[in-house]
Structures are given as structure tokens and as C-alpha cells.
Amino acid sequence: RKEVEQDPGPFNVPEGATVAFNCTYSNSASQSFFWYRQDCRKEPKLLMSVYSSGNEDGRFTAQLNRASQYISLLIRDSKLSDSATYLCVVNHNFNKFYFGSGTKLNVKP
């Protein structure tokens, strides 16, 4: 079983739409959680950390459900520039990051 599982998509949405991504992780001892964004032929970059209480950064909202081992990312009012691959990332043992396979988002005009 993979450490982190995500729906690969692609999600094709119009500008202005709200879109949600989910991922599940297998290790209940995981300590830190993140969403990364990766553009084509670029390195992954942190979008936001995910906290147990849930957190919001502008149009982006992340949620963590430790009991269900589930992480979500909500993007409101999608922009063309949001088109990218979104990677769910889980850290445990302090120095081991596990990446999901990524969910591809295409925002269309």
C-alpha cells in the first residue's frame, strides 16, 4: 500500500470554479502535513502546511482529519494560474517526506 494516495485527475474546471482535492495517508504516526504545487518541468514548491485545526491562505483552505488519515485542499475562485499538479505530502520520523502521485488541475478560460 502506498504511503500517500491521491486521485491523479486531471480535474478540468472553468475559471472561478471551486475545486477540492483529497488524499489519504497510511501511517498514523505521521507528524507534519503539506500541500505542494509543481508546475511543468519545475521543482515542487510549498503551497501550504496543513494543521489539525484547518487553515486558510487566501483562496486556499486545507483540512486534516487525523482519525480518518485524510487531508484535503479546497481552491475557491480558480484562476488560470492555478493550473498545476498538487502534491499531498506527509512527514514522519522527522526526516522522511512521502509524496502522493499528485493531482493535476487544469483551469480553463
Place this chain on the structure above:
Amino acid sequence: DTAVSQTPKYLVTQMGNDKSIKCEQNLGHDTMYWYKQDSKKFLKIMFSYNNKELIINETVPNRFSPKSPDKAHLNLHINSLELGDSAVYFCASSQVLGSGSTEAFFGQGTRLTVV
């Protein structure tokens, strides 16, 4: 200022050759990594070093040998390159915290093509 820098950005080489990729971070982090991203875009950890000590070796063939001369540098040497080694290799760094870790910062990647 580039936080994590790796060189070269592109590497095209023939099967059987030996090559190295260098990585440096100026963030003062204590942990560095090598990841491999294959053609299916899946990022898989290869190695993790904490304060120059090898922490993780994820069943990588022993043709791959990381070296960390100090905690700001983690190089990757690959012997006897094979076609299946073609991928993008990312270096990353992070800082261990009491309750987990900071996020990982990535270098721009090295696109290795073995012909």
C-alpha cells in the same frame, strides 16, 4: 539567493558512464535528501542525510552513492548508468523540529537522460 541549488540542470550521457550531481543549501538546515521523479511524475525518496549522517537509504541500487562532506552539501554519484536511471533528480533540505519538520525546500532538479 538560491536556497537549494543543484548542478547540472541537464545531463545527457551514455550507458555505462559514471556521473555526479551536486547539491548545496544555504538555509542552515540539518537534513538533506535526494528524490527521483520518474516519467510518471512520482516523487520517490532515495536518500536522507541528517547532519552528514545517512538516515535513509530506500533500497536504491548501490550504483548510487551519496556523499555529504558537510551538512550544507549532499552530492550524488552514479556508477554504470543504465537507461532506467533516466529521470529528474531533486535535491531537497529541511530542518527537524521537536514536533516534526519544516517543509522541504527543493532544488530546481537535474534532468538525467541516459542514451
